[in-house]
Amino acid sequence: MWSNxxxxxxxxxxxxxxxxxxxxxxxxxxxxxxxxxxxxxGLIEFxxxxxxxxxxxxxxxxxPGVERYRLSPARILDCCRVGAGLGFKTFVLQGGEDPWFxxxxxxxxxxxxxxxxxxxxxxxxxxxxxxxxxxxxxxAGANRYLLRHETANEAHYAALHPPETRLSERKxxxxxxxxxxxxxxxxxMVGTPFQTPQCLLEDLRFLQELEPHxxxxxxFIPAAGxxxxxxPPGDIHLTLRMVALTRLLLPRVLLPATTALxxxxxxxxxxxxxxxxxxxxxxxxxxxxxxxxSLYDNKICTGDEAAECVRxxxxxxRASGFVPNLGARGDSLVPGAEGPGKxxxxxxxxxxxxxxxxxxx
Ligand code: SF4
Numbered sequence: 001m002w003s004n005x006x007x008x009x010x011x012x013x014x015x016x017x018x019x020x021x022x023x024x025x026x027x028x029x030x031x032x033x034x035x036x037x038x039x040x041x042g043l044i045e046f047x048x049x050x051x052x053x054x055x056x057x058x059x060x061x062x063x064p065g066v067e068r069y070r071l072s073p074a075r076i077l078d079c080c081r082v083g084a085g086l087g088f089k090t091f092v093l094q095g096g097e098d099p100w101f102x103x104x105x106x107x108x109x110x111x112x113x114x115x116x117x118x119x120x121x122x123x124x125x126x127x128x129x130x131x132x133x134x135x136x137x138x139x140a141g142a143n144r145y146l147l148r149h150e151t152a153n154e155a156h157y158a159a160l161h162p163p164e165t166r167l168s169e170r171k172x173x174x175x176x177x178x179x180x181x182x183x184x185x186x187x188x189m190v191g192t193p194f195q196t197p198q199c200l201l202e203d204l205r206f207l208q209e210l211e212p213h214x215x216x217x218x219x220f221i222p223a224a225g226x227x228x229x230x231x232p233p234g235d236i237h238l239t240l241r242m243v244a245l246t247r248l249l250l251p252r253v254l255l256p257a258t259t260a261l262x263x264x265x266x267x268x269x270x271x272x273x274x275x276x277x278x279x280x281x282x283x284x285x286x287x288x289x290x291x292x293x294s295l296y297d298n299k300i301c302t303g304d305e306a307a308e309c310v311r312x313x314x315x316x317x318r319a320s321g322f323v324p325n326l327g328a329r330g331d332s333l334v335p336g337a338e339g340p341g342k343x344x345x346x347x348x349x350x351x352x353x354x355x356x357x358x359x360x361x
Contacts, residue, residue, distance in 0.1 A: 124142050171206075255277040
């Protein structure tokens with residue numbers, strides 16, 4: 001069990017040798033748990049309408065000049081077909097909190113995807129909804145749900161969101177999703193305005209308490225037209241150290257090498273893989289809408305066709321010394337990953353917790 005002091009030491013260290021040792025330890029743990037495989041998720045960003053107004057977000061409700069789009073359920077299903085044709089076993093449906101997507105419409109969509117792709121994993125990322133809605137979507141065939149907590153510190157959360165958006169509600173949703181039986185993905189941004197090392201420590205402690213199946217960690221990147229447009233982006237080294245610390249503290253989680261890391265630094269995703277990440281999410285959204293899903297400025301991978309994204313990511317994964325595994329669902333090793341359409345994933349099963357050997361700070 002790491003003490004708060006030890007964790008804070010690695011959050012704040014500027015010693016590159018120590019940082020490399022941290023990354024090596026995280027890589028070792030990831031290899032002991034998941035081997036060298038990197039799992040692929042097909043990302044479909046299906047709406048940039050959102051009723052919320054998070055201060056950091058480029059598609060927030062009051063964002064000026066945002067050209068809005070919404071894919072029809074039929075179009076989303078087409079994207080899944082393209083993804084399945086390329087070999088994907090997981091679809092991630094991500095969007096803003098768009099009231100047009102009522103439970104009725106979403107249930108019809110999830111049922112249609114489940115009927116056509118009985119063995120695929122269906123991941124939803126639709127924000128905060130009621131327990132009844134989460135349950136109905138799960139029963140309709142969804143397996144996973146991504147909902148980043150963004151920051152586990154109450155005061156920090158209030159500095160990043162308007163008053164109608166509350167950390168307590170975000171946490172309620174995450175625990176509800178876990179209880180219903182979803183594979184749950186939480187996560188946070190590194191380098192948001194007002195963030196302190198203590199906030200990041202609280203993020204890690206919250207994750208240990210929640211025990212999510214996935215953790216998405218990306219650097220803060222400012223978005224034009226938001227209150228934080230002039231703020232500096234998050235630091236790549238600190239973001240990577242948070243990826244590594246998450247791998248060490250929660251050995252069995254799935255950890256994406258996020259697009260935001262690749263946006264901040266050309267080799268950011270490769271460096272995340274070297275720091276313990278084991279998932280990538282190529283984009284399956286139609287090319288003409290990709291640029292419109294701009295949560296932050298200068299987002300990469302908006303121009304290529306889905307097949308090109310897959311080829312590019314496979315090359316990057318191989319070049320980093322890992323094995324692209326497009327054909328597996330890549331379910332989490334964290335207990336409680338059962339659900340609709342569950343299929344055995346390569347390397348799945350109980351393994352002994354990894355021993356961590358890094359220099360004591
Ligand atoms: S971060 Fe999510 S919930 Fe907040 S404004 Fe952006 S899309 Fe909406």
